[in-house]
Amino acid sequence: MKRILTVCFLVVLVFLVVGCEDFYITETEPNDSFETANPIVASTVKGRISVAGDKDYWKMRVSSGHVYYFELSALEDDLQMGIYSFSLSNTSWAPSNNMGYLIDNKGTEVEEVEGITLHINSDAWLQFLVEGSGDNDGDEISNYKLTYSEVD
Structure with missing residues (x-):
């Protein structure tokens, strides 16, 4: 019985480890809105x-002192992502800085940008706004994937 439980435990462990590669939220x-933003709790x-x-x-x-790389991908249509920073001392979600737009519009008029690297100078919240690029007259329904990694 002990041997069966050990084997079962190892099988479950292997599935958990292999399955974690594709973990997403x-x-x-x-x-x-800024107030109802979902937290990013996975990469x-x-x-x-x-x-x-x-x-x-x-x-x-x-x-502060960290460097992050962000990418918007797996798009079916034209989307863009705005990045905003918020001081930790702010009592509201009024953005203190628009850090720019990351745009992926499948090679049409605007230059395609696959990712952006941000050097963080002070502790803050970042907020990401994903929306249609405004180029397709309402035909901007799309799935997307937002990924980030910490850069050494």
């Missing part, structure tokens, strides 16, 4: 712009 609605989050005008907000706390 999927958005939870409502996440349509990959997935979402869907489900109707024209839909906006998805994500948030992540970052620490």
Whole structure:
């Protein structure tokens, strides 16, 4: 009996370790404002712009002295991602800095950017706004994947 339990434990452990490679979080609605942003608690989050005008907000706390790489991918249509920083001393979600847009629009007019590296100068919250790029007259319904990694 002990041997069977050991084998079962090892099999479950192997499935957990192998399965963790593709671990991701999927958005939870409502996440349509700075105040209702979903936290980024894994290195990959997935979402869907489900109707024209839909906006998805994500948030992540970052620490001074760290460098992060962010990428928006797995798109079916034209989306863009805005990145905003918020001081930890702010009592509201009014952005203190627009850090720019990461755009992936499948090689149309705007230059395609696959990722962005951010050097963090002070402890802060980052918020990410994923929305349609405004180029397709409402035809911007798309799944997406937002990934990040810490750069050494």
